[in-house]
Amino acid sequence: MNNYQCLYRFKEIKSQEFLEIFELKTGNPNYHILTDLNYVEPIEDTGPIEIPGFEDCTNYHAGMVVAAALNQTNKPIRSFFDDIGLWEWVTYAFYDAFHPTTKIGKDIYRYSPAREGAMRNRWTRHHIRTAVWLYDLFGEDSIFYSCNRLGVSSDPSESGVQTSALVEENVCKLFSMLYYDDENNRRKQGYSSKPRPQDNNLGRPGNMFDLIAFLKQLRTTFVVEAASAQELFDLLPNRFDAWKS
């Protein structure tokens, strides 16, 4: 468990030191560079941060602690999204908290995020920035998207947020109402099952992908964003009934 007095940003993005760990996978992290002013600069007014250990850390935890440090600045968290040096620093600092299987991932956008304007499916890939974004928007409710171990991506945190129009509080609550098991603090089994040949390769009726498709279609004729989660819940067709209990 490491503590830092504030957040920092790497002065050089996609540096050799960073890529050796997160792309080439040839090195081990050297945590001294995280406070060495030859490599980093402090981000003004950010609060202290305590990096949780692996056993404790989900994407949600990471999002929460980073959001707390950024909120100390009294600036909107969105103003930091394109600060690539910051997100690389945060990723490096959390290295030990990443689930071991994710450390061999090849997609650099999960560690060094895409800037705005990049293709939409890349922007949401960064493990920690996406969790921070969702925590900033939905607070505790963002656990539906981010409850996986840090670095383990999930359909809600990727497909669930790629359609930006559906990144709304009511939709977040609707996801939770249908697919989150509050008692066991996890998503319900089969909530995002992929299409199978025996279903003619169509999405499984009533699952999360089906709901996304339904809401997208509904938006063309209904102001979805003005409805409460309960109103949307009540509008759902019969095929969602199995998930309502």
Add this chain to the structure above:
Amino acid sequence: MLTTIKLTNRIDIDKNKVQIVCSKIELENGMFIPKVESISYSFNDTFPSESKILIRFKLNHFSRTIDCGTLEDISIPSSDALSDMMTYEMDLKCIFCVADPLTNRILASTKGFKHIFHADSGTDNESQLSSISPISIDFRDTGERIWELDHMNQNEKFVKIFFNDRVQNKDSLKKNQLIANMYLPEILYKMILFIIDNNLGDQTRSRETWVGKVNLMLAYFNMTDIPSADDNFLDKEDFISSFISKFLFKNRNSISRNSISKLDEVLSHE
């Protein structure tokens, strides 16, 4: 052939009949937020005057829907209504909706996004070409010709193609991909040759003129090494031909494949 059957009563509003003007407000950190300055419309469809105007804004990965009053009494959103849409590159677009205030049913909306600001510096955004057309279609007496090209003026926003005004189905003609496939290669050839012969290549990349738009399209396809007026004619032809091939390939689903299927359908009735 792709046939669209509309099962809802939602009406499509012509994007050109809606005017939304925004400005960019620069923040201390060098980022920008959009501010809505004015909203107006000129469509003739009739809706109850108390119908709500909703504008769905989209900026990069962020969406926000703003209530802008009613058709009878438009209200301009406050200057900070879009303050959480901060960005370094303003690529702002929107969908204008008319909604029933009681049921929240959308009675009408613009089909597809209407662009307000473009981020032209990047080439990573697939949607950028969708609204860049440098060509407009109109109708006039073209004698016995089916269509003819208007005089090209480098300062105008569009190059105009005039179709014979005796054509009855004017709206269908504008959307017909088979017809587009017939005239596009020739029009593009003439437009790019005009740009080359007047040394207008790569001078401006903007949506203000058709020349700027074509330059944006050339940049999109990484064709920035544009021949000059003094170059060999064969080099000019090679360049133009290469662009037309790339353009048609990129649009193969919407233009070429639709056209071939339409052509087969027409010929099968002969």
